[in-house]
Amino acid sequence: MTQRAEAIAAIDAANADDPNTIEVRGAVRPKEQAHAELMTEWLTRLDPDATDAQHLAARAHHLRRWTVPRTAYPEGRAGYLRWRTALKKQHADEVATILTAVGYDTATIERTQTIIRKEGLTSDPQVQTHEDALCLVFIETQLAELADAQGDEKMVDIIQKTATKMSPRALDLAASLPIRDADRALLARALGDGA
Helix, strand or coil: CCCCHHHHHHHHHHHCCCCCEECCCEEEEEEHHHHHHHHHHHHHHCCCCHHHHHHHHHHCCCCCCCCHHHHCCCCCHHHHHHHHHHHHHHHHHHHHHHHHCCCCHHHHHHHHHHHHHCCCCCCCCHHHHHHHHHHHHHHHHHHHHHHHHHHHHHHHEEEEEEEECCHHHHHHHHHHCCCHHHHHHHHHHHHHHCC
């Protein structure tokens, strides 16, 4: 087993404990494990030459996320942002423990952490690819549920904010996602381009 495969197996084992499930492409799976696999799928499609650090960050981007519930922070945008910041730190710290245990060097561990924390999003192509994959996974797996809960007007705003974080290529790829017709129409409306 390669070092990367060993690390990914350890990350997957940690995410398999997620008590939250999600149905993706007809199969019900632990949510963060399914999201991690989709991240890997998108990373491979977006950057076939992705580095080990990119693959490890994709797999660990929400490592054991359920252990810090959103309800642990105050309601509202400020509370949400504090929660997200705490999660990025937790994911980066926990992946470092796993990568150290399988023998990764300090440079790879630090690079993986940088990508997970999304540092340099506007200037680092690898971080942008990571963000693109995250946004595509969000659209595929969470758009429908959120649209049902939030309504069309709020979703247009959410999609537009998501789109500002995506590269033009990722926005084009969003049109190919297996989503409901109603969500595809909402996506096209928000992007204003018939996607």
